[in-house]
Amino acid sequence: MEGFAVELDGVSKSYSNFEAVRDIKLKIRRGEFFSILGPSGSGKTTILRLIAGLLYPDKGSIRLMGKDVTFVPAYKRNVGMVFQDLALFPHLNVFENVAYGLKVRKTPEEEIKRKVKECLEIVNLDPEKFGKRKINQLSGGQQQRVAIARALAIEPSVLLLDEPLGSLDLKLRQHMMSELKRIQKTVKTTFVYVTHDQSEALIMSDRIAVINQGSLEQIGTPAEIYENPATKFVAEFIGEMNFIPAEVYNGGLISEIGYIKVSNLNGAKRVLVAIRPEKIKIGCRNLDNVYNAVVEEVAYVGGFLSVKARINDFCLKCLTSSDLRVEENQKVELGWRADDAIIFEA
Amino acid sequence: MRHFLALPAIIYLLVLFYLPFLITLLYSFGFPGFTLKHYFEILDPLYLKVFINSLILASITTVLCFILAYPLSYYIALKAGKWKNFLLLLVILPFWISFLLRTYAIMTLLTPLGLMFTFPAVVIGMVYDYLPFMILPLYASLERVGRSQIEASYVLGAKPSQTFLKITLPLSKSGIFAGVLLVFIPALGEFVVPTMLGGTYATIGTITWDLFLRYHNWWKGSALSVVYMALVLLAITVYIKRSGRIEL
Amino acid sequence: MIRFLVLLIFMFLYIPIVYVVASSFIDGGEITTKWFVKLFEDRDIVRSFYNSLSIALLSTLFSVILGSFAAYAFLKTNKRFESLFYTPIVIPEITEALSLLLFYRLLSFPLGFYSVLLGHIAFNIAFVFVIVNARLSSQLRSIEDASLTLGADEVQTFLRVTVPIAMPGIIAASLIAFTLSWDNFIKTVFTTGPGFQTLPLLIWSQAARGVVSPSLNALTTLMLFVSLFLAYLYAKISTKRE
Numbered sequence: 001m002e003g004f005a006v007e008l009d010g011v012s013k014s015y016s017n018f019e020a021v022r023d024i025k026l027k028i029r030r031g032e033f034f035s036i037l038g039p040s041g042s043g044k045t046t047i048l049r050l051i052a053g054l055l056y057p058d059k060g061s062i063r064l065m066g067k068d069v070t071f072v073p074a075y076k077r078n079v080g081m082v083f084q085d086l087a088l089f090p091h092l093n094v095f096e097n098v099a100y101g102l103k104v105r106k107t108p109e110e111e112i113k114r115k116v117k118e119c120l121e122i123v124n125l126d127p128e129k130f131g132k133r134k135i136n137q138l139s140g141g142q143q144q145r146v147a148i149a150r151a152l153a154i155e156p157s158v159l160l161l162d163e164p165l166g167s168l169d170l171k172l173r174q175h176m177m178s179e180l181k182r183i184q185k186t187v188k189t190t191f192v193y194v195t196h197d198q199s200e201a202l203i204m205s206d207r208i209a210v211i212n213q214g215s216l217e218q219i220g221t222p223a224e225i226y227e228n229p230a231t232k233f234v235a236e237f238i239g240e241m242n243f244i245p246a247e248v249y250n251g252g253l254i255s256e257i258g259y260i261k262v263s264n265l266n267g268a269k270r271v272l273v274a275i276r277p278e279k280i281k282i283g284c285r286n287l288d289n290v291y292n293a294v295v296e297e298v299a300y301v302g303g304f305l306s307v308k309a310r311i312n313d314f315c316l317k318c319l320t321s322s323d324l325r326v327e328e329n330q331k332v333e334l335g336w337r338a339d340d341a342i343i344f345e346a
Numbered sequence: 347m348r349h350f351l352a353l354p355a356i357i358y359l360l361v362l363f364y365l366p367f368l369i370t371l372l373y374s375f376g377f378p379g380f381t382l383k384h385y386f387e388i389l390d391p392l393y394l395k396v397f398i399n400s401l402i403l404a405s406i407t408t409v410l411c412f413i414l415a416y417p418l419s420y421y422i423a424l425k426a427g428k429w430k431n432f433l434l435l436l437v438i439l440p441f442w443i444s445f446l447l448r449t450y451a452i453m454t455l456l457t458p459l460g461l462m463f464t465f466p467a468v469v470i471g472m473v474y475d476y477l478p479f480m481i482l483p484l485y486a487s488l489e490r491v492g493r494s495q496i497e498a499s500y501v502l503g504a505k506p507s508q509t510f511l512k513i514t515l516p517l518s519k520s521g522i523f524a525g526v527l528l529v530f531i532p533a534l535g536e537f538v539v540p541t542m543l544g545g546t547y548a549t550i551g552t553i554t555w556d557l558f559l560r561y562h563n564w565w566k567g568s569a570l571s572v573v574y575m576a577l578v579l580l581a582i583t584v585y586i587k588r589s590g591r592i593e594l
Numbered sequence: 595m596i597r598f599l600v601l602l603i604f605m606f607l608y609i610p611i612v613y614v615v616a617s618s619f620i621d622g623g624e625i626t627t628k629w630f631v632k633l634f635e636d637r638d639i640v641r642s643f644y645n646s647l648s649i650a651l652l653s654t655l656f657s658v659i660l661g662s663f664a665a666y667a668f669l670k671t672n673k674r675f676e677s678l679f680y681t682p683i684v685i686p687e688i689t690e691a692l693s694l695l696l697f698y699r700l701l702s703f704p705l706g707f708y709s710v711l712l713g714h715i716a717f718n719i720a721f722v723f724v725i726v727n728a729r730l731s732s733q734l735r736s737i738e739d740a741s742l743t744l745g746a747d748e749v750q751t752f753l754r755v756t757v758p759i760a761m762p763g764i765i766a767a768s769l770i771a772f773t774l775s776w777d778n779f780i781k782t783v784f785t786t787g788p789g790f791q792t793l794p795l796l797i798w799s800q801a802a803r804g805v806v807s808p809s810l811n812a813l814t815t816l817m818l819f820v821s822l823f824l825a826y827l828y829a830k831i832s833t834k835r836e
Contacts (some may be wrong), residue, residue: 054739074742085733087740091758101744104754154744348667355664355719356678362716363682366693373696414603421600435829440607442825444777446794447814450801451610454617457806474610535686538779541802551688558692558784568696571689582684 003066005030005158005190006051011060013046020046021214024060028158028192028207033184035193035201038211039237044194045084047211048160051192053077065157080151080189081160086143088135094120094146095131101154119149122183141172148180152187159184161193165200177204198238202226210234232344235274242280242316244273245346257311261288263338270346277319279340282307282332290335298326309334367575373568384569393553393570400549403540404533407472408480411529412522414473415480419521420514423488424496434485441478448475449542456543468544476533480525487521488514520588527585531578550574615818618811629812638796639813645707646792649782650775653714658768660715661722662760668723669730676727682720690717691784698785705787713785714778718771725770729763762831769828773821793817 006028013020021043028034036044049055050062053074061070069077089097098116107115120127123145135143144164151159161180165173181204184191195201201208202222210217210225210233218230229235236243246255248269253260260273281287293309293316300306300322307318307326318334326332369377374384387393422433440448452471453462461467491514499509537551550570557567619625633639661679668676682690694713703709731737734756741751779794786795793813800810 052739052743054742073747074739075745075747077743078745079743081740081743083736083740085736087733087736089737089740089755089759090731100741100746100754104744104746104750150740150744160743350667352664352667352675355660355723358660358719359678359682359716362694362697362712363690363720366690366697369696369700370689370693414606417596417599418603421596425596436604437607439822439825440611442773442828443611443818443821444779444794446777446779446797447817447821448610450797450806450810450814451614453801453804454614454806454811455610457804462804474606477607532686535688537688538798542804545804554688554692558695564696564699567692571692574686575689578684578686578689 003030004028004063005032005065006034006192007061007063008047008051009061009063011047011050011057011062013050013055013057019214021050021211024216026209026216026219028190030065030190031188032206033181033191033193033204035195035205035208036211037195037198037201037208037237039196041213042196042211043214044196044211045162048081048162048192048194051158052079052081052160078154078156079158079160080154080156082147082151082162082164084162084164084166086147086164088143088147088150090135092135093131094125094133094135094138095127097135097146098150098153100150105154115153116149119153120146122152122186123149124179125149140168141176144168144176145179148183152183152189156189158190158192161191163195165195165197173200180204202238210237212237229274229342232272232274235342235344240277240317240319242275242277243344244275244314244316246271246273256314257291257316260341261338262341262343264343266343266345268345272344272346274342274344275316275336275340277306277317279336280316280318280320280334281336282309282318282320282324282326282334284335285333287335288338290333293332293334295326295328295330295332298328370568370571373564374572376565384565385573387566388569388573396548396550396553399547400534400551403468403472403536403547403549404530406469407476407533408526408530410469410473411477411480412525415477415484415525416522419481419484419488423485424491424493424514437478437481437485441482445475445538449539453542462543463545465544465547468540468547471539471543472533472536475539476529479528479532483524483528484518484521487518487524491517523585523588527581531581534577535574611818614811615815618808618815621808629808630816632809633812633816636809638791639793639809642791642793642796645790646776646794649707649711649714649792650772652711653718653775654768654771656715657718657722657771658764661719661767661771662726662764664719665723665726665730666756666760668727669732669734679720679723679727682717683724687780688784691781694781695784705785706790709785709787710782710790710792713781714775717778717781718774721774722767722771725767726760726763729766730760734759766828766831769824769831773824776824777817777821 004027006026008024008026011024012022024047036047038044046055050057051064053069053072053076056071061068063069064077064079089100092100095116098119099112102112102115116131117127120130125142125145130138130142135146138146147164165176168176177200180191193201193204205222207219207221208225209219212233218225218234220228225234226238229238235241244255244257244260246253246260248265248271249259253262253271253273255273262273291311293311295307296310296315297308298305303322305320305322305324305326307320309316309318309332316334320326375381376384418437422430422437426433449471452474456462456467456470461470495513495517496509499513504512534549535551535554536549537555540547540549540552541555554567554570554574557563557570618629619627621628664679691713694709698705698709737759738751738755741755742748746754777794779798782792783795783798791799797810797813800807
């Protein structure tokens with residue numbers, strides 16, 4: 001099997017008395033769009049800086065394209081990085097920014113011109129029009145692209161991106177997401193993308209690593225992470241989730257909403273039944289678990305209805321087609337298939 | 347790692363700024379001996395008159411500076427519109443001319459008017475020299491008040507005078523405080539103006555000068571200086587407590 | 595109404611200056627430049643000029659180097675240490691001046707050129723620090739990191755990225771330091787020795803007794819123009835950054 005682009009083995013890093021990341025193990029494949037997803041302060045930027053060589057780990061090893069680079073400084077690693085604040089050089093124009101890495105490598109003039117032109121075109125910036133402009137004359141989105149072009153110019157083995165879309169407005173962000181995907185497919189470079197926004201990760205990535213408080217919770221494809229969250233944190237962090245506390249009883253579970261049939265009991269006595277809002281069907285009878293509920297709130301969310309329904313005193317969030325006619329205070333029947341629920345230890 | 351780059355500067359300041367202060371403190375206590383007599387000498391009624399002179403001069407200067415600076419700063423910050431930057435430039439320009447030159451300029455004007463060596467001359471000189479120190483902090487804080495808050499006040503029904511008293515003035519408090527500090531404290535220790543314009547008007551500054559450079563009384567001079575320093579530090583501490591940081 | 599007041603105050607600020615400048619061109623009833631010519635013939639004045647210039651240049655050089663490095667080192671870090679550099683600015687000059695005098699006396703350090711220079715450098719380091727610190731982009735660390743990832747080592751990053759970005763702030767600080775040194779009186783008069791005089795000291799020695807003279811007028815005018823020129827340079831540098 002071909003070698004990995006990035007391998008972290010047992011990597012840990014602490015600052016004074018604060019442990020930023022603990023025992024990180026991950027293998028990123030070549031050409032992959034790999035995201036590291038987690039809330040603020042979870043350690044994802046630390047991992048990125050460790051891969052870049054701006055930080056050295058306290059424990060563990062880092063390999064890039066098969067070579068051990070654990071203590072190799074950043075300027076010898078040939079990784080490209082797009083920083084959260086872009087970090088473009090204010091005293092150089094667009095051309096000089098993109099050419100910087102090549103100039104440092106003493107690349108011949110002609111080659112530099114060619115590469116810069118190529119990279120600007122990849123990010124959809126006209127070299128003729130933008131080459132001579134100063135950084136502060138560009139819009140946010142344009143600066144974004146220059147930062148990417150600059151990192152790509154050195155033909156890095158891996159491109160690291162630290163929450164690059166954070167400061168852009170919604171429409172621009174959506175546009176840049178598809179741009180990034182396109183660019184990645186064009187240059188075929190491994191992308192390691194760090195974000196706290198799950199929709200970015202889910203839309204763009206081949207695989208996602210979910211991180212929380214310095215440790216990895218799960219690594220998988222977007223579908224795996226969403227459909228089969230490995231931990232309560234992942235289940236809660238990704239998308240919307242209902243959690244119903246329950247206790248083992250009679251081959252099933254007993255909870256506030258009543259008896260719940262499950263397809264797999266993992267042995268714990270107290271559990272949380274996790275069920276996605278879209279897996280709860282309203283008005284269906286042919287399911288493993290069916291309950292009588294009262295509708296508390298209905299909101300139209302463009303093609304779907306977000307319904308908050310109460311069973312006894314417990315509220316569930318449901319997502320159902322807007323074809324259904326549902327009103328507040330209406331009595332409905334709702335339920336789900338046993339297979340669709342995930343059981344976590346409480 | 348890179349913090350070592352600051353080391354030369356830190357060492358330099360420690361040796362040539364902080365250490366001398368320590369030495370002054372030692373001298374004030376009678377170095378190489380130890381005694382409190384120099385401090386008692388300062389509290390002599392003779393010196394008391396000097397202290398009062400300095401306080402009077404500094405207070406009058408501060409008040410006059412404030413009276414002149416506030417309307418000016420107010421106008422530039424809030425009413426000048428497109429002239430704002432130009433006027434600000436005109437205000438800052440004298441700031442770049444040294445204290446000494448400005449005092450001499452006042453002298454050349456006062457001489458033909460026959461006002462030299464009078465108390466009013468000293469006051470005029472002081473106000474002239476210290477005015478920029480009052481204008482800048484006032485301007486900065488008035489600028490921050492912003493037109494929209496004043497307009498909001500009008501919309502809510504307040505007359506201009508009410509708006510000024512209830513909104514503008516309170517919001518510019520930090521600037522007023524800073525300006526007063528920047529004028530009053532140094533004015534207490536001023537000796538250039540009283541000497542050049544007032545001949546024999548005695549202040550803390552002129553006495554310090556005499557003690558050091560004329561009578562070579564290092565000990566008494568140090569004690570006086572330490573007392574002055576204590577006042578300054580007190581004022582600064584009060585300022586920091588009230589507003590968090592020193593703004594320049 | 596307030597406009598009238600403002601006009602008066604501006605007049606108050608500028609009339610003395612205009613008067614001095616005008617006076618330096620008048621002798622008897624006629625306009626002349628002879629006072630300026632006399633300045634250049636006066637040995638004392640020329641020597642004081644060179645003294646002022648050398649002190650100003652040297653103190654600027656050393657304080658800018660030490661102060662800039664310190665500001666760079668303190669970028670985004672420990673706020674507490676910064677007060678170390680702020681104190682020299684808020685403390686009244688006379689207390690600093692006499693402290694230095696005592697210091698030199700204690701060490702039996704000869705008073706003259708060097709005693710004055712060392713004092714100026716101390717004072718200027720603080721100002722340089724504050725100015726460079728204020729103007730150093732908060733993004734600088736990030737930008738340096740970017741340079742490292744692009745393949746430039748620490749030395750190359752410093753030369754290609756850090757220095758060019760810090761340069762406008764350093765130049766501004768240099769202008770201020772030079773001006774402060776050039777105009778400085780109090781510290782200089784306390785720490786100088788027999789025979790060493792700068793221009794401000796010279797002006798004082800003649801004007802301290804309330805004496806106004808045409809040659810002093812001319813000297814003041816010249817020094818005024820130097821100050822204004824420095825102010826002009828500073829304004830150019832400040833606006834250039836945008």
